[in-house]
């Protein structure tokens with residue numbers, strides 16, 4: 001496939017404001033990719049491989065500016081001026097390409113495959129002479145490109161492609177293009193255990209259903225963790241689970257998946273990022289204490305006081321690194337303990353299809369609690385009083401509450417899914433509005449008076465898992481510290497759009513549209529039916545959606561991507577929970 005065919009579609013994807021149109025353009029692009037499909041799906045994501053492979057371009061904006069100057073014969077200052085005017089290096093590169101007299105050299109050869117291969121070389125060129133190596137490759141791509149092509153190539157290199165299609169949307173389109181819809185769940189499960197969109201694309205295109213159905217957890221490949229639903233009372237939980245229940249402490253730390261194969265040990269975060277380096281004490285202890293040939297365990301890491309065993313809040317050892325949390329040097333002073341609550345693989349045996357009780361038994365047989373590894377404290381009981389005591393004790397011991405685990409025969413490990421096999425219960429749930437929400441910024445309103453120059457309010461959305469749309473649910477203007485308030489315009493500057501992004505569903509029109517990426521934790525007072533907001537539109541009442549009233553910012557959730565935000569279905573559940581308490 002010629003890269004220019006892809007850039008044409010990219011342009012259409014950027015300019016549409018309609019979600020269905022966005023997916024149909026994506027579909028036609030994928031259908032026509034032929035042998036270049038695998039490479040194309042990575043490029044659509046602005047990547048060369050799944051994140052966990054850690055392939056980065058290692059190119060700064062400065063380097064691109066320098067290269068553009070060198071290729072075009074312009075002054076660096078002139079290029080910088082253009083960049084400043086456009087706020088986007090992609091557009092700057094395409095404008096410069098437009099002005100260059102030389103037409104693309106061998107434009108027929110600028111295929112998706114060629115661009116991908118060269119970008120991979122660019123990413124891999126490291127060490128002595130790498131700056132020249134990278135600049136040469138960029139120059140080669142530039143002279144062989146049409147202006148539109150280099151615009152997107154530049155954005156990919158800068159990590160700023162943002163076409164508005166997450167992996168889940170691409171997955172849907174792939175299933176639609178190459179497969180039968182009936183098997184969509186199987187494809188999703190495969191992807192959740194092995195989140196490599198290129199791999200799945202190749203298998204789907206080949207029609208290799210067997211290979212897809214065989215995909216399961218694999219040591220050293222991060223999987224999407226299983227998530228919990230919430231209910232308002234312990235009795236509701238017992239009923240929902242048909243009294244097949246067990247309860248565990250709900251630790252307030254950082255979700256941790258630990259993988260081992262041979263002598264390699266890796267740790268991944270909930271966002272599938274490799275964070276092995278941040279857990280030196282845990283890794284060392286694991287090496288020393290256990291001798292599994294291979295294993296995958298799931299749990300929560302929490303800092304603790306080594307003198308008293310008391311658990312600390314996670315903020316004590318974490319700090320922000322870009323958009324993600326990172327454990328600081330303090331983690332060597334303040335040790336971490338991983339509370340293990342699940343196991344997915346052991347010495348070559350896949351365990352995800354065993355019921356919870358059996359997986360827990362395997363954990364108990366293979367782990368003896370030590371300083372850095374403990375099994376999640378649990379209670380197997382369906383006795384209301386006992387469970388309540390256990391809950392109170394969990395709070396006493398520094399936890400947030402409890403997580404109920406279904407113990408029926410169907411209680412498999414469901415990667416990436418939020419379902420009723422796990423149900424969380426916190427003390428807050430007894431309040432009127434049960435829980436905070438993690439919502440995505442989709443728009444901003446200009447501030448006035450004291451907030452002039454900053455934003456007066458933000459338009460926030462939930463994520464609809466079924467349609468992949470971001471649906472407006474509240475206007476947020478309270479709870480900002482000055483620091484956050486005045487840093488927002490800069491933080492969001494890259495994400496400002498001049499029209500509504502296609503995956504956003506909103507009737508309210510903000511002064512500024514924001515590409516959905518940043519997630520904020522928000523506490524509100526009440527969820528009400530509202531004709532203004534599009535969250536769950538028509539689901540509760542005809543011609544109305546749901547709105548969160550009196551929202552207040554708690555914090556920015558750097559550890560969540562837009563697609564990890566509170567879903568529309570969860571908001572419907574919260575709305576119903578709240579009605580029951582009244």
Ligand SMILES: Nc1ncnc2c1ncn2[C@@H]1O[C@H](COP(=O)(O)OP(=O)(O)OP(=O)(O)O)[C@@H](O)[C@H]1O
Pocket residue numbers: 227228248249250251252253254255300341376400403422424
């Ligand atoms: N015993 C346990 N079993 C399962 N999860 C646990 C356990 N202890 C702690 N957790 C953590 O609790 C999280 C869910 O709780 P909470 O609602 O506070 O987190 P969140 O990040 O806001 O939401 P979520 O993870 O559900 O998207 C799980 O994702 C997991 O990281």
